Amino acid sequence: MPSSDTSAVAVSIIVPVRNEAENVKPLIAEIAAALDGRWNYEIIYVDDGSTDATAERLATEMERCANLRQIRHAASAGQSAAVRSGVRAARGAITATLDGDGQNDPAFLPHLIAALENGGERVGLAAGQRVGRRDTGFKRIQSRIANGVRKSILRDGTRDTGCGLKAFRREVFLMMPYFDGLHRFLPALVRREGYEIAYVEVVDRPRRSGMSNYGFFDRLWIGIMDIAGVWWLIRRKKPTPDVTEVTL
Secondary structure (H helix, E strand, O other): OOOOOHHHOOEEEEEEEOOOHHHHHHHHHHHHHHHOOOOOEEEEEEEEOOOOOHHHHHHHHHOOOOOEEEEEEOOOOOHHHHHHHHHHHOOOOEEEEOOOOOOEOHHHHHHHHHHHHHOHHHEEEEEEEEEOOOOOHHHHHHHHHHHHHHHHHHOOOOOOOOOOOEEEEHHHHHHOOOOOOHHHHHHHHHHHOOOEEEEEEEEEOOOOOOOOOOOOOOOHHHHHHHHHHHHHHHHHOOOOOOOOOOOO
16 A cells, blocks of 8 residues: 555545445455556545444455545435545545445556546546446446437536546546435536546456445436526526736
């Protein structure tokens, strides 16, 4: 693991979790294997009201990982809230996310971070695009329908907005309006702020253990309402005026 000098953290890896005790240790090891020697980084686990041994497993890992941090929600507030808590606590200018169930392979984190860095200031988000989906047939159909509806209405140019593997500039994320479900619409909202998006193909994996806690558009009507809300936000966006300070 890298040095515990937090003053020089360049990248913050944010992992939202709820009841993922069995997946904590192996995923932290994979993140370290992917990033050690490349960037000075920290790992922020956001425990979203877990009722299993997730907090205890994280506390054990924190004893040996100087760059591992744990933030806890007293009660589950949802994945978007967990991501937001992690971004607000992050020390790195670049933040990256992945799901805590092991389906997102940390080996792709360097590709996402590099795509963001290489794009310069014009790129605000590097988004993972899953290939070889390992979800159930029903969930794949559900996701395909949701993605199709979203693309036709928001025209965000993104094939797969539900992939947990993303890298973005912390300041860009904090510019966006917060609402429950925000993490599902990052491409559309990043474009709304005038930034471009880089896309990186990533390979999906089966869940290592446990059951899914965060689904993609699990509730159809809430998903439709979210799309309508994001469409409204995009329509209401006005160009930022040029500002000049007048001095005497």
